[in-house]
Amino acid sequence: MGKALIIGCGGVASVTIHKCVQNSEVFEEICIASRTKSKCDDLKAKLDGGKTKITTAQVDANNVDELIALIEEVKPDIVMNLALPYQDLTIMDACLATKTHYLDTANYEPEDTAKFEYKWQWDYRERFEKAGITALLGSGFDPGVTGVFSAYALKHHFDEIEYIDILDCNGGDHGYPFATNFNPEINIREVSANGRYWENGKWIETEPMEIKRVYNFPEVGEKDMYLLYHEELESLAVNIPGIKRIRFFMTFGQSYLTHLKCLENVGMTSIEPIEYEGKQIIPLQFLKAVLPDPASLGPRTVGKTNIGCIFKGKKDGKEKTYYVYNVCDHQECYKEVGSQAISYTTGVPAMIGAMMIMNGTWSKPGVYNIEEFDPDPFMDALNKWGLPWQEDHNPELVDNEPVKKLDPEYVR
Numbered sequence: 001m002g003k004a005l006i007i008g009c010g011g012v013a014s015v016t017i018h019k020c021v022q023n024s025e026v027f028e029e030i031c032i033a034s035r036t037k038s039k040c041d042d043l044k045a046k047l048d049g050g051k052t053k054i055t056t057a058q059v060d061a062n063n064v065d066e067l068i069a070l071i072e073e074v075k076p077d078i079v080m081n082l083a084l085p086y087q088d089l090t091i092m093d094a095c096l097a098t099k100t101h102y103l104d105t106a107n108y109e110p111e112d113t114a115k116f117e118y119k120w121q122w123d124y125r126e127r128f129e130k131a132g133i134t135a136l137l138g139s140g141f142d143p144g145v146t147g148v149f150s151a152y153a154l155k156h157h158f159d160e161i162e163y164i165d166i167l168d169c170n171g172g173d174h175g176y177p178f179a180t181n182f183n184p185e186i187n188i189r190e191v192s193a194n195g196r197y198w199e200n201g202k203w204i205e206t207e208p209m210e211i212k213r214v215y216n217f218p219e220v221g222e223k224d225m226y227l228l229y230h231e232e233l234e235s236l237a238v239n240i241p242g243i244k245r246i247r248f249f250m251t252f253g254q255s256y257l258t259h260l261k262c263l264e265n266v267g268m269t270s271i272e273p274i275e276y277e278g279k280q281i282i283p284l285q286f287l288k289a290v291l292p293d294p295a296s297l298g299p300r301t302v303g304k305t306n307i308g309c310i311f312k313g314k315k316d317g318k319e320k321t322y323y324v325y326n327v328c329d330h331q332e333c334y335k336e337v338g339s340q341a342i343s344y345t346t347g348v349p350a351m352i353g354a355m356m357i358m359n360g361t362w363s364k365p366g367v368y369n370i371e372e373f374d375p376d377p378f379m380d381a382l383n384k385w386g387l388p389w390q391e392d393h394n395p396e397l398v399d400n401e402p403v404k405k406l407d408p409e410y411v412r
């Protein structure tokens with residue numbers, strides 16, 4: 001059917017590329033382009049021989065002219081941005097200049113401030129619409145599938161959704177005292193930022209990790225989880241009409257939190273440059289260099305993830321609750337594509353999102369978050385491509401009590 005240009009060749013991209021090759025009817029040709037071309041070549045060597053034709057290229061995705069030249073040479077139907085959030089705008093600019101569809105899995109972040117906001121990308125709406133091309137924002141798991149779950153719940157189970165709790169549980173164990181499951185720099189920026197949730201038309205800000213709950217996750221068991229700000233809250237607060245409250249919780253083990261706190265306390269998570277032996281370095285980037293590469297966690301991670309959404313609202317005048325979630329096994333993912341479940345749960349929806357655009361299932365020019373499209377074909381594709389979902393019409397709810405202060409061990 002068509003050709004995709006995939007930018008980035010890290011943990012997430014590697015899964016997406018495996019999945020594109022499995023889906024060769026849609027992805028007849030892919031070009032893998034990244035900063036380090038040797039990684040693209042290694043992956044190509046592993047996957048060559050199937051029906052999908054694979055080429056590779058070197059590109060600096062911070063450079064719009066380089067991107068335009070590459071897109072003009074490859075002539076893809078879509079550019080899949082699986083590099084880092086810092087590159088979103090340059091890649092969107094290149095897509096505009098070449099009238100090519102765009103997809104990503106994380107919203108733009110300026111490198112010097114940990115801000116997670118859609119405003120920069122939403123500003124492209126009119127230009128994409130005029131150019132007749134689509135930008136699909138946030139086609140990973142969260143954001144991504146969580147938005148599809150929300151659109152699906154609204155379409156099939158509710159007249160009105162009042163409350164959404166997004167629960168992201170990683171019950172996996174990689175055996176290291178401290179490592180991050182995806183890009184350490186992006187991960188630590190996310191979890192060390194203030195928490196925030198949407199309630200009654202406004203944002204309520206919390207200290208990082210201030211709100212803790214315990215939840216008994218299907219197939220994983222009881223875990224501590226903490227309220228974080230997560231980017232899909234911003235778009236869902238706009239796109240789910242009448243929503244009263246939306247929160248996001250992620251599980252963390254005590255060892256992770258203790259290490260993170262210690263690293264924070266000594267200044268290692270800072271993104272302010274410091275001078276070291278006459279050279280400017282950013283502590284968080286240095287930390288990334290000494291931490292295990294998330295891609296290396298695959299063989300040693302055991303256990304399961306469970307990510308989903310709990311909805312509360314009304315159907316036919318009656319109160320109703322509904323939980324939809326996916327459970328993914330780290331070792332099963334590793335057997336299939338050589339990656340752990342965090343990369344898998346992000347990489348598969350990126351492939352599906354691109355397929356929706358390439359085969360015309362989702363076709364509207366402009367810049368859209370994933371919940372703005374018909375969820376049904378995406379939900380079917382999740383079942384088909386390795387992320388089957390399950391439903392519970394009477395789930396345990398996350399309580400509403402006022403803020404519970406953090407465990408004393410997590411000393412600020």
Ligand code: NDP
Pocket residue numbers: 007008009010011012013033034035036039059060061062082083084085087105106138139140141142143144181182183186294342345346
């Ligand atoms: P990695 O660090 O493993 O991979 C990033 C890749 O991008 C690397 O191949 C890197 O190249 C490449 N890259 C970085 N900068 C440039 C540049 N200037 N030009 C070209 N290529 C570049 O990250 P992950 O795979 O873990 O994460 C990828 C994305 O997925 C991130 O944006 C992350 O936020 C997002 N994500 C989304 C989730 C979701 O559910 N929505 C969940 C998890 C992640 P090099 O090899 O040279 O370093």
